[in-house]
Amino acid sequence: MxxxxxxxxxxxxxxxxxxxxxxxxxxxxxxxxxxxxxxxxxxxxxxxxxxxxxxxxxxxxxxxxxxxxxxxxxxxxxxxxxxxxxxxxxxxxxxxxxxxxxxxxxxxxxxxxxxxxxxxxxxxxxxxxxxxxxxxxxxxxxxxxxxxxxxxxxxxxxxxxxxxxxxxxxxxxxxxxxxxxxxxxxxxxxxxxxxxxAEQARSNAMRFERLLGASTSAVMIVKTGLIQDANKRLEELSGLSRKRLSQQPVLTLFPSQSHELIQDHLSRPQASQLDVDALHASGQHFPAEISIAPLSDESDDLVLEIRDVTHRKALEEQLLLLATQDSLTSALNRRAFNAQAQLELKRADRYKRPLSLAVLDLDHFKRINDEYGHLAGDQALQQFADLCRTLMRQGDIFSRFGGEEFVLLLAETDAAASILLLERLREEFSALVMHQGTESFGLQVSAGVASWRPGDTLDSLFKRADQALYRAKSSGRNRVVLWTEDLHKGTADV
Structure with a gap:
């Protein structure tokens, strides 16, 4: 028939x-x-x-x-x-x-x-x-x-x-x-x-091989967890030859802490993606994006694709920094500070833990810009930010709100401890000598600090700290003032 x-x-x-x-x-x-x-x-x-x-x-x-x-x-x-x-x-x-x-x-x-x-x-x-x-x-x-x-x-x-x-x-x-x-x-x-x-099969095989070779991703065929075939890109990413990769467990391409997660995705009947670290033969890790999909409905073969996303991750981190950090001082910007500070306030309210917020302002900063130039002013801001990060503890949040104004949120810190830290910061900053060409100059900082009270919001806490800063400025500058009930409230510019 x-x-x-x-x-x-x-x-x-x-x-x-x-x-x-x-x-x-x-x-x-x-x-x-x-x-x-x-x-x-x-x-x-x-x-x-x-x-x-x-x-x-x-x-x-x-x-x-x-x-x-x-x-x-x-x-x-x-x-x-x-x-x-x-x-x-x-x-x-x-x-x-x-x-x-x-x-x-x-x-x-x-x-x-x-x-x-x-x-x-x-x-x-x-x-x-x-x-x-x-x-x-x-x-x-x-x-x-x-x-x-x-x-x-x-x-x-x-x-x-x-x-x-x-x-x-x-x-x-x-x-x-x-x-x-x-x-x-x-x-x-x-x-x-x-x-x-037969000719079509040869042609398809050659086309498939060329497609795999042209791909910027490492592509492999996996069956029962073992690598059956792969393109040249996998050799470059893994540092292993295709001959050596053949019939090797695909999990050898990833660090042990990712094995359970990858095995779970390999057992899924539908296509899936995940971001994990991949492993080079030298022992170095690199960030990778993994795609896993069935090769066909008739077989249990899988197509596994590995893309090196080191550049993308670096770009994402850079974009994140640009979105959250001040470009001059690398301190958090106002939006990022508010987001992190809100979490700390909720934690302080839930567990009734101490918390303080300080507003800091460089004294006579406009005069520095006028006499020594904006480059000297930028260097002064950078020096001050570096000093703050040196004295900060893990968990403290540091931000530049604009110009020469900075904000420091001190977690797990009561009024007395915050005064000690800020005084030390003031003294060390006052001892710095800035150089601009043949000239040198010094800088001072004033700070106002307020401690968290039940019912405080970030705005109310900042307002009290800002009032304390006003008192520090109006009292002669180069000092730290703690907000108290009998503090006179003023809004005049200094």
Whole structure:
């Protein structure tokens, strides 16, 4: 049957119908039964017609279905007329031969002129020529039958008649060659398609290899946790050759602390992504983005892709710094400070822990800018920020609010401890000597500090610290002032 190709199924059905018709006709010769004669002739023509339909199907052309009922009904009508009205056997033979000889004409034309399927051309020529011989001999037989009928020739036994023996000696062998030819056609198409599929497979493999090679990501095929194949990029990222990577556990490419997470993603039926560190053969880690997806629905193979995102992570960190830090002093900006300070206030409120907030302002900073230039002022701000970070403890939050104003939130720190820290900061900053060209100058800082009270918000705490800073400024500068209830509130600029 040569599945899944179209055509051989018709040839098989035609063969059995033809064989059945011949057997019924032999039965007619032995018994003389008119029914066997009618069925035998109808079966043989039906078999030939089905065989020809298979050629159209094999060539991918529309099927002329009408040839089956037309040919069968014509021979059945003439055959019945012969038996009912004592017709002439030579005329009946002429009708049968005419139908059988005309049936292959369309198929012969299609086989000999088709050019779109060069792989089957030799076998098509064999089938076409065989059917042409069969058609020609059969039509000659029909002409002889009509001639004998017209001349009123006496009846001759089939085995003694030239017109009867002619198709058996020439037409039937030609038809058998046609059957052999369609078998060769099928085999040639199978071989051609196999070669085409093999070429496509090679082409796809080369294309896949080139795609993997062109990818900036490391791509590998993983089965049951083992690396089956990989591209060159994986060699570069891992520091291991593809030969050494083959059949190695994919988890060897990652540090042990990530194994459980990666194994969980490998066992998922759907595609997934995760960010983990990957491992180089040298032992160094690098940030990576991992994509895992099934290779197909029919297999348990996975496609695992590793992208080195070191540059992206560095860029993200840089963007984060730009979004949260002051570019000059590297202190937190106001928005980032507020976000972190709110968390500390909530913690202080929940656990009733001490907390202080200080507002610091460099004294006479405008004069520094005017006398020594803005570059000297920038250096002074940087020196002050560096000193603050040196004296800060883990958990303290330091921010530049703008200009020469800074804010320091001291976690787990009561009023007395905050005063000690700020006094030390003031003294060390006052001892610094700034240099600008051949000139040198010093700086001082004033600070106001307020301690957290139940019910305080960040705004209320900042307001009290700012009032304390105002008192420090108005009292002569270069000092630290703690906010108290009897502190005079003032809003005048200093």
């Amino acid at each position: 040569s599945r899944p190709y179209s055509g051989p199924g018709f040839w098989m059905a035609g063969s059995w119908s033809l064989i059945g018709g011949i057997m019924l006709f032999i039965g007619f010769i032995l018994t003389g039964s008119p029914i066997l004669n009618v069925l035998g002739n109808a079966g043989q023509l039906a078999g030939e017609a089905l065989f020809l339909l298979g050629i159209f199907r094999f060539m991918g052309r529309p099927l002329p279905w009408w040839i089956v009922p037309l040919s069968v009904s014509l021979i059945v009508l003439f055959n019945i007329h012969y038996w009912m009205f004592s017709g002439n056997s030579d005329f009946l033979m002429g009708v049968y031969s005419t139908i059988a000889g005309l049936l292959p004409i369309q198929a012969i034309w299609l086989l000999l002129r088709e050019k779109s399927d060069p792989a089957t051309r030799p076998a098509r020529l064999l089938v076409g020529i065989s059917l042409l011989i069969y058609s020609g001999v059969t039509l000659v037989r029909g002409v002889l039958g009509y001639h004998d009928w017209w001349q009123g020739s006496p009846y001759v036994n089939p085995y003694e008649s030239f017109s009867y023996l002619l198709p058996y000696n020439f037409a039937i062998p030609a038809l058998v060659m046609g059957f052999i030819g369609v078998t060769l056609m099928t085999m040639q198409r199978i071989l051609a398609n196999s070669q085409l599929h």
